Each structure stands twice: as C-alpha cells, then as structure tokens.
Amino acid sequence: AQTVTQSQPEMSVQEAETVTLSCTYDTSESDYYLFWYKQPPSRQMILVIRQEAYKQQNATENRFSVNFQKAAKSFSLKISDSQLGDAAMYFCALFSNFGNEKLTFGTGTRLTIIP
Amino acid sequence: DAGVIQSPRHEVTEMGQEVTLRCKPISGHNSLFWYRQTMMRGLELLIYFNNNVPIDDSGMPEDRFSAKMPNASFSTLKIQPSEPRDSAVYFCASRPNRVLKGNEQFFGPGTRLTVL
Numbered sequence: 001a002q003t004v005t006q007s008q009p010e011m012s013v014q015e016a017e018t019v020t021l022s023c024t025y026d027t028s029e030s031d032y033y034l035f036w037y038k039q040p041p042s043r044q045m046i047l048v049i050r051q052e053a054y055k056q057q058n059a060t061e062n063r064f065s066v067n068f069q070k071a072a073k074s075f076s077l078k079i080s081d082s083q084l085g086d087a088a089m090y091f092c093a094l095f096s097n098f099g100n101e102k103l104t105f106g107t108g109t110r111l112t113i114i115p
Numbered sequence: 116d117a118g119v120i121q122s123p124r125h126e127v128t129e130m131g132q133e134v135t136l137r138c139k140p141i142s143g144h145n146s147l148f149w150y151r152q153t154m155m156r157g158l159e160l161l162i163y164f165n166n167n168v169p170i171d172d173s174g175m176p177e178d179r180f181s182a183k184m185p186n187a188s189f190s191t192l193k194i195q196p197s198e199p200r201d202s203a204v205y206f207c208a209s210r211p212n213r214v215l216k217g218n219e220q221f222f223g224p225g226t227r228l229t230v231l
Binding site for chain 2: 033035042043044050101105107108
C-alpha cells in the first residue's frame with residue numbers, strides 16, 4: 001500500500017520569506033511520480049510541481065522547488081519569496097506507474113502568509 | 116482549453132433524495148477520476164475510468180453510490196438515497212494518456228454537496 005504523510009497541519013511565513021513544507025511517502029514501487037497540489041479558498045486543485053522518481057535533479061518551477069530524497073522517501077516543497085497569493089492548502093501526492101492508477105494524497109498543510 | 120467542467124458547483128438536498136453530479140473531462144483525456152474531500156478523511160479516490168470503462172471502484176463507499184461514463188466526454192456520479200454523511204466536496208479529474216503525456220491529473224472546480 002502507498003502512503004503519504006504531511007506532518008505539518010499548518011505553517012505560516014512572512015511575506016517575501018522562504019518556507020519549506022514537508023512530505024514523506026512510502027511505496028514499494030521504483031517507478032513513480034510525486035506532486036505538490038495547491039488548493040486555494042476557491043477549492044480548485046492546482047498542480048504546483050511534479051517530480052519523476054527516476055530523475056535525480058530536483059524539479060523547479062519559478063519560486064517553487066523541491067528537495068527530493070529518494071532513499072529517505074522525502075519530498076519537501078520550498079516556496080521562495082512568499083506572496084499573499086500563495087496562501088492555500090498544499091497537498092503532497094504520489095502516483096505509481098504500476099498497479100492501480102490511484103493518486104494517493106497526504107492530509108495537507110495549510111499555509112498562511114503574514115503581510 | 117476549458118478545463119474539467121463540473122456541475123452543479125453547489126447542491127443542497129434533503130436526506131433520501133437522489134443526487135447526480137456531472138463531469139465533462141478535458142477533450143482527448145483517456146482517464147477520469149472521481150474524488151471526495153472531507154475534513155475527516157481528506158481526499159479519497161472513489162472510482163476511475165480508462166477509455167470509458169470503470170477500472171477500480173473499490174473506493175465507492177457503498178451501494179448507494181454509482182458512477183457511469185457513457186462516452187468520452189461525460190461522466191456522472193449518483194447517490195441514491197443521499198444521507199447527511201455524504202456531505203462533502205466531490206472532485207472530478209481527468210488525465211491524458213499516461214504513456215504519452217505523463218501522469219498529471221487535471222481537476223475540476225468541485226461540487227460542494229450538502230445533505231440536510
């Protein structure tokens with residue numbers, strides 16, 4: 001069974017500062033993808049960043065980057081230069097290329113941006 | 116690209132009534148997923164379809180829930196009869212052919228269901 005754990009229910013950061021959201025996961029597969037989704041108050045699920053497990057290089061999308069530690073099964077999200085629009089729930093998710101096509105989500109971290 | 120379309124956005128109904136949620140996936144996407152989001156259980160996969168065929172419905176909570184995908188551009192999730200514990204946000208998501216396009220799922224805006 002696949003599991004995704006987000007141990008920080010809530011985080012806050014000062015505007016323009018950097019914040020890191022934690023995520024650990026467990027899977028017996030070697031070929032999988034990891035995602036961070038953002039859910040603002042509008043409740044729309046928006047993909048922030050994606051990491052293929054076979055790639056050693058950490059993914060980066062503008063102010064968003066990940067620290068992917070495959071051996072430790074850790075996948076943290078770093079948000080640089082935090083902006084008010086970054087306030088949202090952030091979900092870490094795992095997808096395996098084999099077996100069922102289930103996207104397994106963590107319980108989420110609510111990020112607050114302090115002006 | 117209009118994205119995944121769900122209707123209605125909000126539904127309020129009384130216990131015992133039938134509820135039908137609708138989803139139009141992104142054109143050309145081969146897979147469609149129904150999720151339920153609650154405070155207690157987070158995001159749960161209910162069922163998914165590949166090429167209009169239900170593949171895994173193990174997440175459907177009970178026989179009161181059913182889902183159909185009569186064609187590539189339309190799917191429904193039906194609850195009959197509805198109960199207050201069904202109150203949640205229901206998301207539909209679609210994904211292109213995973214071999215060609217990777218594995219990102221594109222989510223609709225969700226339907227907030229309230230059963231009184």
